[in-house]
Amino acid sequence: MLEVSEAVDLIERHVGNFGTENIPLVAAAGRILRQAVDAERALPPYDRVMMDGIAVRHGEGRVFQVLGAQRAGMPAQRLDRDDACLEVTTGAVLPEGADAVIPVERLIRNGDTVTLEDGYVMEAGQFIHRRGIDCQQGARLLDPGLRLNAPALAVLAGNGCANVEVAKVPRIGIVSTGDELVAVDAPVREWEIRASNDHAIAGALRARGFDDVSFDRIVDDLDATVATLGALLDRCDVLVLSGGVSMGTFDYVPRAMEALGVTRIFHKIAQRPGKPMWFGVGPRGQRVFALPGNPVSALTCCVRYVVPALLSAQGLLAKERFTVRLDAEVALIPTLARFVPVRVHHDQAGQALAHPLPMPTSGDFNHLATTHGFVELPKGERAPPGTHAVFHGW
Amino acid sequence: MLEVSEAVDLIERHVGNFGTENIPLVAAAGRILRQAVDAERALPPYDRVMMDGIAVRHGEGRVFQVLGAQRAGMPAQRLDRDDACLEVTTGAVLPEGADAVIPVERLIRNGDTVTLEDGYVMEAGQFIHRRGIDCQQGARLLDPGLRLNAPALAVLAGNGCANVEVAKVPRIGIVSTGDELVAVDAPVREWEIRASNDHAIAGALRARGFDDVSFDRIVDDLDATVATLGALLDRCDVLVLSGGVSMGTFDYVPRAMEALGVTRIFHKIAQRPGKPMWFGVGPRGQRVFALPGNPVSALTCCVRYVVPALLSAQGLLAKERFTVRLDAEVALIPTLARFVPVRVHHDQAGQALAHPLPMPTSGDFNHLATTHGFVELPKGERAPPGTHAVFHGW
Structure with missing residues (x-):
C-alpha cells in the first residue's frame, strides 16, 4: 500500500495541465495568472502632487497670486513666477517650474491670493511623489502562478492589461455510485441514504474556482458504470467519483476503468479515512480520481489529493496548507x-x-x-x- | 476625527441587512446560510454495515452457507439460521436477525459456502454502525450565519434540503471619480492614470461572494456627479466610491451626497492611509462608502470597513481577521x-x-x-x- 507522500508524488507526476486562455480583466477575479506582467510606465508616471493645495517655486515668499488650477487629469501647465501659484489637486501633475506643494489646510485664501499660515515653513520637494519612485517602466510586477486577488487585479488594470492570460478551468464530472443513494429532492426510504458526496466535492472544488462541474449518479452495475463513465470521459478533463472502490463483489469502478482504457496509477493508500482511494489516467490524459464512498473519506481525499492536483495543473504556486x-x-x-x-x-x-x-x-x-x-x-x-x-x- | 473603532461602530449601527432568498442547493456554494437545519432522520438511519463481507448471527460457527446478498440500497432481509449468512456491502442495512459482520478479507469462499480464516474470532456487533450513533432525528445541525462550505453543503444534501434560505447578495455600484482616470483599454497620456481602484474593490468584494457589481466613472463636476450617483442610488443597495472626498475645491462627492439626500454619518477617520473616508446612508437605506482615491487607501478602507459591513448585513458570524x-x-x-x-x-x-x-x-x-x-x-x-x-x- 502506498504512503500518503508516494500517492501525492504519483499524482503530481501525472497531473498535466489544462492549458491557458485569454479572458477580459473584468472576468479574471480569482483566476490563476499564467503570464508575466511588466510595468507599462514608470509609477508615478509624472511628478505627482500628493495633497490638495497650491504648487509654488519654493523660497521665502508667503503670499502668492493664484494664476489658475492644475487639476488631476490636466496636462502640465507652467509656473515661472516666485510670487504666484497654481491650485493643485491630489494626483495632479506637478506644474513645470514648481518644486513644492503646500496643503490647503495651511493656507488662508483671500480673493485671488493665498497667504501661508503663520509660522509655516515650506521645503523644496515637499508633498511631491517623484516620477518613478514606486517603479520603473518595464519592471516585473506579477509572475505567473498567482491567484488574481484584489491588488493583482489593480496591477493589471493600472498597467493596461484589458485581457489576461489565465489557466483554463477544467471540465469536471462528479459521479456518485451506489444503489442506496437517492437525490436530495426525492423521497427517501428507511434503507436508503441521500447522496451528499457530490455536493461536498462540488463545494470544495467551487471554493477554489473550479465551477465547471456536472453531477451524475450510477447504480452498482458494470454495464451502466461503463456506459456512464465512457460518456463522461468523452467530455470531461477530470472525473471525481465517490464509492465503488472498496473490496466488495459489487464495486465495479476499477473494472469499468479497465474496460474504458483508463490506466490505473494506484489503488489504496495507507491512511484513515480514505484507504481504498484509486487514481488513474484516461486515454486522452483525463485524470480520474475514484474516492471512497464514505462521506468523510470522500471529502478528505478530495481536499488532500484532488484539489492540490488541480491547482498544480493550473500552475498555482502558493500552497493552501x-x-x-x-x-x-x-x-x-x-x-x-x-x-x-x-x-x-x-x-x-x-x-x-x-x-x-x-x-x-x-x-x-x-x-x-x-x-x-x-x-x-x-x-x-x-x-x-x-x-x-x-x-x-x- | 473618529477613531477606527468609532467608525466601525457607526457603520455597524447603520449596516441594515439585505434580506434573504430561497435558492436551489446546487447554487448555494459559498452563500451565507440564513436558516437553521435539523436532522431529517437519525444518522445512520439504520444499523449500517461498515465493511464488505458477510452478516451472521455471532457464535461458534466457522462455515456458513451463503443464502443471498444484502446490498446497499436493498430493504432489510432476514437471517434466521446460525449456519448461514448473507453477503453484505459497505453501507447496507444489517439483515434482521444478524448481529455481526465479517470482512471479506477474513473469508475463504468455496462455492456457496464461506469459511472463516484460521484463528479469526468474531465478536457480537462488530463492523456495524448502530442506528442514531452519529445523531438523532431533529438534532440541530446547522445554525444561521454560516458560510456554506463543502461539509455544510453535504449536510443540506443529506438532510433533504433541496432549497436553502440564504442571505441576498446586494447590488453594489462601484464608482471611480477623477478627471485623470482612463480605462484599462484606452490610450493613456502622460498626465493621466489608468483607473485601477474599481478593479481592486470589485476583486475584494467578489472574493467574498459579492458578485453583483457594476462599474461607473464620473468626472470632477458637480452636476455629472449628482446625475450618476442619483441613478446608482435608484438601482443599488450599496455604493462604493473612490476619490473625491479629500479637502480640495474639486471634491464634489460630499456635496453631491447632500443634494441627493444621503445622510452623512461620518467623514474622516484618524488613520493612515485612508483618513478622508466618508460614510453615509441614503433615503432608501442605501449604504454609501466613499473611499479616498489613492489606490492603497481605497483598497485598505474597502477591506477594513466595506467588506465587514456587508458581511455583517448578510448575517455572517465568523470574522475573517x-x-x-x-x-x-x-x-x-x-x-x-x-x-x-x-x-x-x-x-x-x-x-x-x-x-x-x-x-x-x-x-x-x-x-x-x-x-x-x-x-x-x-x-x-x-x-x-x-x-x-x-x-x-x-
Whole structure:
C-alpha cells in the first residue's frame, strides 16, 4: 500500500495541465495568472502632487497670486513666477517650474491670493511623489502562478492589461455510485441514504474556482458504470467519483476503468479515512480520481489529493496548507496515516491552534460542518497536545 | 476625527441587512446560510454495515452457507439460521436477525459456502454502525450565519434540503471619480492614470461572494456627479466610491451626497492611509462608502470597513481577521492608527508571522500584489518585532 507522500508524488507526476486562455480583466477575479506582467510606465508616471493645495517655486515668499488650477487629469501647465501659484489637486501633475506643494489646510485664501499660515515653513520637494519612485517602466510586477486577488487585479488594470492570460478551468464530472443513494429532492426510504458526496466535492472544488462541474449518479452495475463513465470521459478533463472502490463483489469502478482504457496509477493508500482511494489516467490524459464512498473519506481525499492536483495543473504556486499546533491529544494508528477533522483558531499571540474532533463514524457528515478542515498525522501511537501538524482547510 | 473603532461602530449601527432568498442547493456554494437545519432522520438511519463481507448471527460457527446478498440500497432481509449468512456491502442495512459482520478479507469462499480464516474470532456487533450513533432525528445541525462550505453543503444534501434560505447578495455600484482616470483599454497620456481602484474593490468584494457589481466613472463636476450617483442610488443597495472626498475645491462627492439626500454619518477617520473616508446612508437605506482615491487607501478602507459591513448585513458570524506577530519593526504615527501591508506565513510551529512591507507611496499598487493583506496598528511611536496585531487579508 502506498504512503500518503508516494500517492501525492504519483499524482503530481501525472497531473498535466489544462492549458491557458485569454479572458477580459473584468472576468479574471480569482483566476490563476499564467503570464508575466511588466510595468507599462514608470509609477508615478509624472511628478505627482500628493495633497490638495497650491504648487509654488519654493523660497521665502508667503503670499502668492493664484494664476489658475492644475487639476488631476490636466496636462502640465507652467509656473515661472516666485510670487504666484497654481491650485493643485491630489494626483495632479506637478506644474513645470514648481518644486513644492503646500496643503490647503495651511493656507488662508483671500480673493485671488493665498497667504501661508503663520509660522509655516515650506521645503523644496515637499508633498511631491517623484516620477518613478514606486517603479520603473518595464519592471516585473506579477509572475505567473498567482491567484488574481484584489491588488493583482489593480496591477493589471493600472498597467493596461484589458485581457489576461489565465489557466483554463477544467471540465469536471462528479459521479456518485451506489444503489442506496437517492437525490436530495426525492423521497427517501428507511434503507436508503441521500447522496451528499457530490455536493461536498462540488463545494470544495467551487471554493477554489473550479465551477465547471456536472453531477451524475450510477447504480452498482458494470454495464451502466461503463456506459456512464465512457460518456463522461468523452467530455470531461477530470472525473471525481465517490464509492465503488472498496473490496466488495459489487464495486465495479476499477473494472469499468479497465474496460474504458483508463490506466490505473494506484489503488489504496495507507491512511484513515480514505484507504481504498484509486487514481488513474484516461486515454486522452483525463485524470480520474475514484474516492471512497464514505462521506468523510470522500471529502478528505478530495481536499488532500484532488484539489492540490488541480491547482498544480493550473500552475498555482502558493500552497493552501499551513502548520498548526494541536490543543488536545489524538490517538494515532501504527499502520496508517491519520486525517483528523479540526477547528482552527489563532490565539492572541498569533499561534494557530487546532482542536481535533474525531468523527464518531466515517459516515458522519453532520458534525463535519462545525470543523474548518483536517490535520494530517503520521503513523504512530499518539500525538500529544502541542504536536505540530499540517492543516488542510475544507 | 473618529477613531477606527468609532467608525466601525457607526457603520455597524447603520449596516441594515439585505434580506434573504430561497435558492436551489446546487447554487448555494459559498452563500451565507440564513436558516437553521435539523436532522431529517437519525444518522445512520439504520444499523449500517461498515465493511464488505458477510452478516451472521455471532457464535461458534466457522462455515456458513451463503443464502443471498444484502446490498446497499436493498430493504432489510432476514437471517434466521446460525449456519448461514448473507453477503453484505459497505453501507447496507444489517439483515434482521444478524448481529455481526465479517470482512471479506477474513473469508475463504468455496462455492456457496464461506469459511472463516484460521484463528479469526468474531465478536457480537462488530463492523456495524448502530442506528442514531452519529445523531438523532431533529438534532440541530446547522445554525444561521454560516458560510456554506463543502461539509455544510453535504449536510443540506443529506438532510433533504433541496432549497436553502440564504442571505441576498446586494447590488453594489462601484464608482471611480477623477478627471485623470482612463480605462484599462484606452490610450493613456502622460498626465493621466489608468483607473485601477474599481478593479481592486470589485476583486475584494467578489472574493467574498459579492458578485453583483457594476462599474461607473464620473468626472470632477458637480452636476455629472449628482446625475450618476442619483441613478446608482435608484438601482443599488450599496455604493462604493473612490476619490473625491479629500479637502480640495474639486471634491464634489460630499456635496453631491447632500443634494441627493444621503445622510452623512461620518467623514474622516484618524488613520493612515485612508483618513478622508466618508460614510453615509441614503433615503432608501442605501449604504454609501466613499473611499479616498489613492489606490492603497481605497483598497485598505474597502477591506477594513466595506467588506465587514456587508458581511455583517448578510448575517455572517465568523470574522475573517486573526492575530499575527510582526517579524520586523514598524514606525507608528502618534496621531493616527496605521494600516501596513504585510506578507503572512505560518512557521513550522504554527505561529502566524507578518512581514511588514510599507509602500513607498499610497499610490503604489504595484507592490501590493506581493502582500496578503495588512495589519492594523494603534497610534504610537513604534511597534517592535514581536508585536501582535490583527491581520486583514485582501
